């Protein structure tokens with residue numbers, strides 16, 4: 001089993017270097033993301049597809065030359081700037097992520113306006129139910145963290161009230177209460193015609209989070 005704690009790494013990067021890497025690798029992820037809908041919708045002919053694949057193979061060859069092994073994990077610096085750039089929902093370097101940019105209001109509500117392209121399709125023309133779960137898992141988890149009780153998803157309960165369109169969507173969540181190591185959070189996804197999916201989540205802080213926190217605070 002992957003050692004979760006070992007994937008929390010203080011790599012000590014200065015803020016300028018983090019900004020440089022974000023400006024370098026973020027646009028790469030955007031380019032790769034833009035290819036996904038094209039893989040579904042392009043009507044290029046045989047020769048064009050062959051040429052496009054040659055270019056993609058050349059890019060792959062360049063990108064493979066120097067690479068990290070394994071997942072990105074959670075990296076941070078002495079200033080407490082955390083990066084989860086491989087995250088499937090919000091990772092700056094992850095082309096699979098929509099990506100979600102999650103904001104926090106002073107009252108603890110977290111929200112994101114995001115866009116799902118045609119690569120997130122489930123029922124014809126609509127969002128895949130698992131993708132809605134991905135989005136809500138992230139947003140509810142962020143609400144638990146912002147509320148002071150970060151944790152792993154223990155239970156995520158969804159009610160799909162009506163089909164979720166693709167395109168521009170909104171999600172939000174708020175911490176309801178904390179009971180011991182458990183944070184209870186509610187939220188939803190809304191489209192142009194209102195709420196499509198409602199969610200309730202229980203996020204549980206495992207012992208390794210408490211240990212990692214103590215280790216991080218001891219480094220201050």
Ligand SMILES: CCCCCCCC(=O)SCCNC(=O)CCNC(=O)[C@H](O)C(C)(C)COP(=O)(O)OP(=O)(O)OC[C@H]1O[C@@H](n2cnc3c(N)ncnc32)[C@H](O)[C@@H]1OP(=O)(O)O
Pocket residue numbers: 137138141150151152153154155180181182202204205206207209
């Ligand atoms: C740090 C931020 C990470 C961000 C992640 C983003 C969101 C994610 O995608 S997380 C990935 C999906 N989730 C997972 O993989 C979690 C897998 N499960 C686990 O790791 C563990 O079962 C975990 C951490 C949830 C609970 O384990 P553990 O701490 O040993 O729980 P345990 O001591 O048995 O129980 C603690 C309390 O939680 C309750 N509980 C345990 N499991 C669950 C559950 N699945 N649902 C609801 N309640 C639960 C128990 O009843 C107990 O309650 P009480 O204190 O009232 O008696």
